[in-house]
Amino acid sequence: MKPVAIITGASGGIGRGIAELFLSRDYQVVLHTHQKPESMTLLLKQFPPSQGVVFQGDLTDKKVTEALALKAMDTFGRIDVLVNNAGLKMDGAIDEMTLESFNRVMDVNLTSIFLMTQAVVPFMKKQRHGSIINLSSGIGYQGRPLNVNYAASKAALIGLIPSLAKELGPYQIRVNGVAPGLIPTEMTSYYSKEEQEIYRETVPLKRLATPLDIGKAVYFLASDEAAFISGQTLFVNGGTQTH
Ligand SMILES: NC(=O)c1ccc[n+]([C@@H]2O[C@H](COP(=O)([O-])OP(=O)(O)OC[C@H]3O[C@@H](n4cnc5c(N)ncnc54)[C@H](OP(=O)(O)O)[C@@H]3O)[C@@H](O)[C@H]2O)c1
Numbered sequence: 001m002k003p004v005a006i007i008t009g010a011s012g013g014i015g016r017g018i019a020e021l022f023l024s025r026d027y028q029v030v031l032h033t034h035q036k037p038e039s040m041t042l043l044l045k046q047f048p049p050s051q052g053v054v055f056q057g058d059l060t061d062k063k064v065t066e067a068l069a070l071k072a073m074d075t076f077g078r079i080d081v082l083v084n085n086a087g088l089k090m091d092g093a094i095d096e097m098t099l100e101s102f103n104r105v106m107d108v109n110l111t112s113i114f115l116m117t118q119a120v121v122p123f124m125k126k127q128r129h130g131s132i133i134n135l136s137s138g139i140g141y142q143g144r145p146l147n148v149n150y151a152a153s154k155a156a157l158i159g160l161i162p163s164l165a166k167e168l169g170p171y172q173i174r175v176n177g178v179a180p181g182l183i184p185t186e187m188t189s190y191y192s193k194e195e196q197e198i199y200r201e202t203v204p205l206k207r208l209a210t211p212l213d214i215g216k217a218v219y220f221l222a223s224d225e226a227a228f229i230s231g232q233t234l235f236v237n238g239g240t241q242t243h
Contacts, residue, residue, distance in 0.1 A: 002051075004028045004076040005222065006068065008059060008116060009086030011036040013185025014135065016043070017211020018083055018218050023047050025219065030055055030072045032086065059086055059112035069119035078127060081222040082120045084113045084134045089187050091146040102149045109153035110160075117164065125171045131222045132168075134161060135214075136179040136233050138241045154179075157233070165231030174230040176221045181237030183209045205238035 005022050009015040011033035020043070022029050029052045031040040040054040055071050057064035072079045088108040090101045113134055124130030139147055140154025157177055165175040182188060182199050191199070200208055217236045220226055235241055 002026055002028045003080040004030075004072060004078050005081035005083060006030045006032065006072050006079060006116075006120065007083045007085060008032040008068075008112070009034070010043075011039050012085070012087075013187065014180065014183060014211045014214050015083075015085045017213075018085060018215040019043065021212065021215035021219050022081075022222075023051060026051075027081070028052065028076045030068065030075065032057070032059070032068060034058060034086065059116060060107040062115050062118075065112065065115040065119040068116070069123065072120075073123060079120050079123050080127075080130060082116060082130070082132045083218055083222070084116055084132065085218075086112060087135060087187065089147075089150050091150070091190075093146055094148055097149060105149035106153050109150070110156050113157070113160065121168065121173070124168075124173045128172045130168075130171075130173040131226075132164070132173065132175045133218050133221050134175075134177045136161075136177040138179050138181050138235065138237055141179070141243065142241060161233060162231040169230055174221075174226070176226070176229060176231070177233035178214060178217045178221065179233050179235045179237070180209055180214050181235075181240050183211065183214065185211070203238040203240050207238065209236060209238065 005027045007019050010019040010031040019031055032055050033040050037054050037056045044052045053075050055068050059065055088105050090105050134157055136157045137154040139151045143151050161175055161177045214236055217234050
């Protein structure tokens with residue numbers, strides 16, 4: 001039986017890298033997108049029709065997260081892996097950031113993880129099997145100017161991941177995180193080529209990560225190769241930042 005994964009934000013830069021890897025390695029996948037279902041349908045055309053479905057919705061809405069979990073169950077009959085990858089960045093100075101911007105980033109980056117996890121856990125508990133991987137960020141640990149909302153939403157995962165791992169471990173559900181450094185995607189498109197080059201110089205491995213680099217780390221944590229790893233966050237940043 002092929003394992004089943006839900007990947008949120010699969011239409012984004014990193015999410016697509018994760019999705020392509022899972023699909024090419026024989027997972028059955030629910031590809032979630034907020035606004036770009038066509039790109040997901042196109043991606044699925046490269047694989048056998050039974051291997052994936054697309055689900056569109058705003059994950060800050062509990063009805064949507066519940067519907068996404070049900071879509072996976074109705075289509076594939078089980079949920080082995082949840083990748084909470086969808087995210088949002090809305091930078092601003094503390095004296096200019098609106099409450100709406102602060103709350104929106106917290107809702108998309110943190111509340112949606114709470115809601116998605118709540119939606120899949122009852123099924124994983126019944127299966128007594130599951131792996132949940134949350135996309136964190138080095139910014140949640142180091143901080144970054146103009147990133148109070150984003151950094152706070154990612155720093156919250158420092159508490160969420162080990163707490164959930166301790167709570168769900170007895171059900172054989174593992175919970176981990178992957179914290180990338182800078183990756184050129186729509187989210188980071190405000191970085192100029194010069195700024196990317198300055199960042200690249202600080203990376204010990206002397207290159208920027210690709211979405212596939214992150215996909216491989218997520219795939220490893222999802223797999224049985226990581227059967228005794230839970231409550232951890234893996235930093236995938238070429239050695240820039242260590243914990
Ligand atoms: N890029 C980096 O340098 C970097 C570094 C560290 C961590 N990360 C983390 O990695 C994850 C992916 O980032 P990325 O760079 O791939 O970003 P991205 O290209 O901007 O993609 C973001 C994804 O999240 C989805 N999304 C946005 N708002 C949503 C909402 N309200 N409900 C549901 N989905 C929503 C988007 O859907 P649509 O495409 O349909 O709009 C898209 O699929 C994020 O959690 C991010 O914080 C990124």
